[in-house]
Amino acid sequence: MSVLICLTRALCVLLVGVVVVVTADAATAHLRGSRSKPTATKFAREDAAPAPPRGWNSYDRFSWNVNETQFLTQCRELAKLKQHGYRYCVIDFRWYQDSDTQEYSFDSYGRPTPNPKKWPRGFKPVAEEVKALGLEFGVHIMKGALKPAILKALPVLGTNATLKDAVDESADGPCTWFPDFVGLKQNAVSAKFYDSIFQQMVQEWGVSFVKHDCVFGGPSTYGEPGGWAQIQMASNALDKLVTASRPRAIYSLSPGDYAFKPQRLTEVGNYANMARLTEDVWDNGGFFYDSFALAAAATRVSEAAGLAHARRLPFFADLDMLPLGIVGGPDLPHPTAKCNLTAPQQLSMMTLWSISRSPLILGADLTQLDEFTLKVITNPSVLRVNTDVGFARGAPVAVRDMMSVWSVDYEDGTYVAVFDLSGKGLSGITVGFTDVGVGWGNTQCAVMDCWKDDCEKSLSGGGGGGGGGATEMMTGSLYVPEVEAYGVWFVKVTNCKIVS
Numbered sequence: 001m002s003v004l005i006c007l008t009r010a011l012c013v014l015l016v017g018v019v020v021v022v023t024a025d026a027a028t029a030h031l032r033g034s035r036s037k038p039t040a041t042k043f044a045r046e047d048a049a050p051a052p053p054r055g056w057n058s059y060d061r062f063s064w065n066v067n068e069t070q071f072l073t074q075c076r077e078l079a080k081l082k083q084h085g086y087r088y089c090v091i092d093f094r095w096y097q098d099s100d101t102q103e104y105s106f107d108s109y110g111r112p113t114p115n116p117k118k119w120p121r122g123f124k125p126v127a128e129e130v131k132a133l134g135l136e137f138g139v140h141i142m143k144g145a146l147k148p149a150i151l152k153a154l155p156v157l158g159t160n161a162t163l164k165d166a167v168d169e170s171a172d173g174p175c176t177w178f179p180d181f182v183g184l185k186q187n188a189v190s191a192k193f194y195d196s197i198f199q200q201m202v203q204e205w206g207v208s209f210v211k212h213d214c215v216f217g218g219p220s221t222y223g224e225p226g227g228w229a230q231i232q233m234a235s236n237a238l239d240k241l242v243t244a245s246r247p248r249a250i251y252s253l254s255p256g257d258y259a260f261k262p263q264r265l266t267e268v269g270n271y272a273n274m275a276r277l278t279e280d281v282w283d284n285g286g287f288f289y290d291s292f293a294l295a296a297a298a299t300r301v302s303e304a305a306g307l308a309h310a311r312r313l314p315f316f317a318d319l320d321m322l323p324l325g326i327v328g329g330p331d332l333p334h335p336t337a338k339c340n341l342t343a344p345q346q347l348s349m350m351t352l353w354s355i356s357r358s359p360l361i362l363g364a365d366l367t368q369l370d371e372f373t374l375k376v377i378t379n380p381s382v383l384r385v386n387t388d389v390g391f392a393r394g395a396p397v398a399v400r401d402m403m404s405v406w407s408v409d410y411e412d413g414t415y416v417a418v419f420d421l422s423g424k425g426l427s428g429i430t431v432g433f434t435d436v437g438v439g440w441g442n443t444q445c446a447v448m449d450c451w452k453d454d455c456e457k458s459l460s461g462g463g464g465g466g467g468g469g470a471t472e473m474m475t476g477s478l479y480v481p482e483v484e485a486y487g488v489w490f491v492k493v494t495n496c497k498i499v500s
């Protein structure tokens, strides 16, 4: 009853304010009721991605001009973050386009091929090097096929037909923001074309993550015109490539839209592993207006539909790459510069992405990671709430005024995140234990601040030991300390007992 949707930035803010007053209690009750305890074995057996995928994508730093040297340098740095779960090293768009002449490379079957100046050895040896680092290799593809290949009427592999028999000649065909790619209509020839590009990527090159762009996003029922057909054909093509030794490659949909309808996740959740909720997120603070409400709505929709656990594939709503560290460069709407978010904003971003179980795809230049950014992206409690261990998942328990509260239960405690969305900071706030599913008014718990201390150290003797200064005993409610503008208080609530 209280799904929050941002029709525009202004309206989203308004809805947050209104919904709160009317439905905070009802929403809380509903969410608590819908929390399920899925069976971990089923989840682990059936999926290629038990946790939201983590890794690095070339776009935020290199736009479309990344080459083999630069890419492998970043992958080598990513390998140092492997123990924190970051393992997909992904090339973003236009890898088949020449940086000087702008010409496209494609083979005799119309399939995009790596530009020989940027990728002199092609992708296979690059994928091998990435795998040798213990990582996985990913690429970006666009909607449909390249216009120059269609105009040449190139044959589609495995058919007697050509791309002209596949192309969607209606107004829905061309990608709205990159019209050199044109969508395909849903027929046998088009399906074979999608089969042929996925077969090449997965079997010949060794790709295990595919970001499919210009097929999703947009506020209408099916987003990008003609996108739904592309998604189904691509997903079917990937399914055919699963073998005993090769799990299904991760299939990621892009872009999103700030007017996104989270209800659509119930459709794409059966076909993809992740789908973007928003337009490109940069470090300008815009996500405070959009991403919280969208992530909350997406979480509710996914839970209601059982998408997170029960379906054929695990599915995650994607809040976009993290523009933390040094990002930006030529051909990007951002100069090469340090993340412009304040420290509290960066902690909020990382906490929201994690607790809403978004994929964590870094955008930073990993060769220049500073100590602060490294701490932000490797905090063990934050990464833990991003990973489903099968007990519960993050759910927004209340959005009051301009504050958002999320919680997630684990065997050894409940993690709670209280975010300031007002930009004025929080003070004098209490959140009842019952509101976050911890206990009752006469429950006393140890509350440890996980951005200040290591919450994964076990607390000794049920008291305030172990964690040191950032642990406090609280009874009945969380007494939220002062939170800076757009900051977050992220705590682990543990060792609870009833007091009289």
Ligand SMILES: *[C@@H]1O[C@H](CO)[C@@H](O)[C@H](O)[C@H]1NC(C)=O
Binding pocket: 067, 068, 069, 070, 117, 118, 119, 120
């Ligand atoms: C990639 O670009 C860098 C920086 O311009 C350059 O030094 C390097 O030689 C290039 N590598 C390839 C394979 O083109």
Ligand SMILES: *[C@@H]1O[C@H](CO)[C@@H](O)[C@H](O)[C@H]1NC(C)=O
Binding pocket: 158, 159, 160
């Ligand atoms: C292509 O045409 C040849 C000759 O007519 C035929 O033998 C073959 O089965 C056709 N292949 C496909 C995939 O339709």
Ligand SMILES: *[C@@H]1O[C@H](CO)[C@@H](O)[C@H](O)[C@H]1NC(C)=O
Binding pocket: 283, 284, 285, 340, 341
């Ligand atoms: C950086 O942040 C400040 C303060 O939030 C903002 O006014 C400015 O526009 C931002 N700059 C960029 C490039 O996003």
